[in-house]
Amino acid sequence: MEIIGDDKKLRALFNEAQRADQAASPGFTSMWHRAQARSTKPRRAFRLSFAVVTALLLLTLGSLAAWSMYSLRRNQQHEAVKNAPAPKSAIPVNTPNEPKTNDGVNIAQQAPPAPMETPVRRRSPKPRALRPAAPGDGQLLAKNETAKETTIDTWQSPTAGLLSSPMDGLLKSVPQLNENTNEMKSVLPGRSNDKEK
Amino acid sequence: MKSDPMEIADLKAELERLHSASFGWALSCCRRDATEAEEVLQTVYLKILEGKARFRGESSLKTWLFAVIRKTAATEYRRRLLRSFRLTADTDEVDDRVSPFESQSQTFERTEAQTHFQGALKELPRRQREALHLVFYEDLSLREAADVMGVSIGSARQHYERGKKKLRESLTRLEMGYGNNWRRQETSRAV
Secondary structure (H helix, E strand, O other), rough: OOOOOOOHHHHHHHHHHHHHHHHHOHHHHHHHHHHHHHHHHOOOOOOOOHHHHHHHHHHHHHHHHHHHHHHHHHHHHHHHHHOOOHHHOOOOOOOOOOOEOOOEEEEHHHHOOOOOOOOOOOOOOOOOOOOOOOOHHHHHHHHHHHHHHHHHHHHHOOOOOHOOOOOOHHHHHHOOOOOOOOHHHHHOOOHHHHOOO | OOOOOOHHHHHHHHHHHHHHHHHHHHHHHHHOOHHHHHHHHHHHHHHHOOOOOOOOOOOOHHHHHHHHHHHHHHHHHHHHHHHOOOOOOHHHHHHHOOHHHHHHHHHHHHHHHHHHHHHHHHOOOOHHHHHHHHHHOOOOOOOHHHHOOOOHHHHHHHHHHHHHHHHHHHHHHHHHHOOOOHHHHHHHHHH
């Protein structure tokens, strides 16, 4: 590269700096040996940052798994409580001595039913290993199914008494084809009157 | 993976020959910090020994070595920055280290012109400073300087020209400010 004018002066300044640096430059041999010593040193296999990150990751995954298991169990418990049979006191029983309203319905029946208490599951003081094995989920579900069937058969609505009337026989029967007109008159009293007139 | 021992022996001789130039370049890359420059150069030698930096003959050895030094200095600088964000105790520990060359550089009697020159050089942007150093100090061509800096030759030329202009301006400013005529000093030295 051609150096002219001021460039020469710049080069002179750089050369001066170079001379100073050369005087202060460390020996090559010592530096090379130090580098060699560093290269022969065993590398630290355990990196702290890597270990911390791994531990955090494992902790997060573990807590996530534990939480999901806990929530699953809780949902199952809720389902079991919902499917449990209703207490027998909820079924209305007509007794002649109980006070009645004008409609003939028992006052006891009108009162709102007491809130159903859900059984609270208490933790056993025994460790889990010593506790007797709990029934499996399948068994619990089967039990709930049979209880449901029996209660549905015998269950009556609290207002079932209001729906019964003395004309139930006529209302619930259907007129048949080729039936005698006289018999139909009993079903349709208005029309028979018109014809009689 | 380690390099071939024969290769290393050959390389060692070449590295020894280029050692002082390499140290000068490392100094320039480390903003004239002798301790940091020494550490960088040692890391470079370590990289070569461990085979992390391999010379494949794609360019001259000097250009390749200077490129490795430049990259290592940048990495070390980033590491130092990260370290400075850590605990104060650690920072103090780093700051307390005294380089054996620091005292030498302090005791070295620099001319006033040289002090001003170094000050002006520090004011330049990194690329411009690098281009000037590689051309004037290391006596490389612009193409070689571009290879070391990892830029195109056109870009290297621009950095070189702008750097030269800025350096002249700051030297003139300093000359006027301190009443020191570096030109005259140079002339008298030449005589």
